[in-house]
Amino acid sequence: MGFPLTIAGTVKLAAATPGQASDLAEQLAKALIANRATDVRSSGNSVTFRGGMFRFVTNWNLLVPVTSGTITVASGSPGSVDYCFSCMQMLIFATAFSLLVLVFFASPPRAPLAFDLLAPIGAWAWLFGANYLLAYFRLSGFIRDVIAGSTTLVSD
Numbered sequence: 001m002g003f004p005l006t007i008a009g010t011v012k013l014a015a016a017t018p019g020q021a022s023d024l025a026e027q028l029a030k031a032l033i034a035n036r037a038t039d040v041r042s043s044g045n046s047v048t049f050r051g052g053m054f055r056f057v058t059n060w061n062l063l064v065p066v067t068s069g070t071i072t073v074a075s076g077s078p079g080s081v082d083y084c085f086s087c088m089q090m091l092i093f094a095t096a097f098s099l100l101v102l103v104f105f106a107s108p109p110r111a112p113l114a115f116d117l118l119a120p121i122g123a124w125a126w127l128f129g130a131n132y133l134l135a136y137f138r139l140s141g142f143i144r145d146v147i148a149g150s151t152t153l154v155s156d
Contacts, residue, residue: 004091004128007066007136008084011143016079021045024081024150025073031146035062045073052089062142065090065135071143083143087132094128 002008016024022045029042029049036057037049048070051063069085102120 004132005088006084006086007132007139009082009140009143011081011083011140011147013079013081013147015077016073016075018045018075020150021073021075021079024147025071027150028071028073028081028143028146031142032063035142037063045075047071051085053093054089062138065131066139081143081147083139085135085139087135090131090135091128094124094131097127098124 025042025045025047029040029047032040032047032049035051036055037051038055039048039050041048048068049063050068051061051066052068053059053064055061055064057064065085065087067086067089069083071081071083074080074082098120101123102116
């Protein structure tokens with residue numbers, strides 16, 4: 001799955017032994033905890049967690065647009081870090097808000113129909129689209145930063 005339900009990607013590693021892959025998964029779990037992820041579970045080379053907008057964090061928290069996610073570190077030459085972050089909560093919120101704009105602010109007698117339809121679409125594009133795009137770059141940067149901070153790995 002991809003847009004608009006998930007943000008997914010892969011970061012290639014020059015090489016990673018099974019021990020290095022496990023260590024990197026641990027470092028990723030710690031970085032998620034530092035970003036106030038909840039229900040962080042690390043099992044071997046895989047990390048799962050929950051994020052979302054309904055936590056006691058600021059709107060700039062890295063994991064606000066992410067409902068949940070999975071990160072898997074594969075050992076080998078080359079190795080890789082595969083990630084998949086669900087954006088379902090953000091999608092539902094932006095869609096519901098846009099529908100509310102349509103229902104409560106549509107004014108057919110006073111405004112052209114095109115405006116009444118474009119306002120909710122614009123609201124959705126801004127609320128979801130802009131946040132999705134921002135999250136896409138911030139989350140891939142987060143993964144790369146944790147890899148770069150790893151003392152045992154070199155990324156391609």
